């Protein structure tokens with residue numbers, strides 16, 4: 001497995017945050033913000049940050065592919081890189097753009113390095129606090145280089161998490177609505193990277209997800225897996241970013257996730 005130095009990725013994230021993202025935080029002008037695909041917000045900081053991340057990550061592995069959320073919005077063909085390139089970076093330059101636009105504190109840079117279907121490394125970086133969460137396949141999950149393990153709940157009625165509120169197939173509408181009553185609290189951070197970190201820590205317990213864009217999930221999935229959590233799709237398979245699948249449950253344990261699947265009747 002290719003050896004990536006943690007400090008190299010930290011430096012890239014720190015500099016992109018300092019020079020591109022944070023100067024625009026609570027300082028966006030009207031022409032910095034627009035909508036893409038109808039309803040998703042994008043800012044000049046998302047686009048500039050992704051370009052800089054791409055330039056720096058491709059220096060670390062020159063022959064690698066690159067899939068960025070913003071580049072994808074204008075060129076869907078880049079997804080071929082998962083099959084065609086040996087190593088591939090996946091980047092969400094700002095996860096939680098809506099929070100960023102509103103001047104709220106939960107937004108993150110997310111990066112993953114994959115080789116074909118295998119997630120090798122991932123990083124979730126919080127610009128405001130300079131906190132780096134990262135995971136290495138078969139080696140663990142770390143926050144500021146300190147190894148963490150999940151310590152969550154197993155009963156749904158004690159659990160806190162989120163349920164996507166859009167993009168469900170109509171056949172699931174009623175089940176998803178009823179499911180909300182099973183948990184102690186259902187509340188989204190509107191920044192899935194933050195949710196993945198807190199699920200890994202057991203401070204949150206689940207996320208029930210629809211519409212799976214790879215940059216939203218690859219980094220967090222490795223983090224929660226290596227922390228001891230579990231993920232399962234509605235076909236009862238682990239998340240696979242190279243396959244088209246729209247529904248996923250991420251939770252503190254496999255048993256916990258199976259309880260949810262059983263409640264949903266899938």
Ligand SMILES: [Mg+2]
Pocket residue numbers: 046069092093094095096097
């Ligand atoms: Mg984003």
